[in-house]
Amino acid sequence: MKDKQLSVSAIKEGTVIDHIPASALFKVVSILNLDKLDTMITIGNSLGSNKLGKKGIIKLSEVFFKDSEINKIALVAPSAKLNIIREYDVVEKRVVEIPDEIYGIAKCVNPKCITNNEKVSTRFEVISKVQVKLKCHYCEKITDQDNIVII
Ligand SMILES: [Zn+2]
16 A cells, blocks of 8 residues: 555656645745646645644656745745655755845835835845844835735
């Protein structure tokens, strides 16, 4: 039975994003624009996890991400871990790391901010990485973890 499960879920080449909190799963999908990909994607949500309670997992066949893309995941799922798969084997494990600056992923909380009113892409300095706090480059308002809206 175990072997059978494995053959269904294993991928030959690609990336497995594991340990995503269930509540962040679809945000990760949107941050990485996975809906635009036409490769094989397996998404599992609300799977049991001792560590997170419920977790999500995304398996992407033939997809490998750049560091800058991987680090975006950290904004919504700092606990996420990536396994890079080659020939059915995990050849590399990666943790996500919140970058020092964030461009164009999150929305500024300040409704008067230029980025919410004109065609200006958002830009933040990350001032706290534990409980994420983003400082807007334009209006200096702080957007914290609970208020992050992914655009
Ligand atoms: Zn702003």
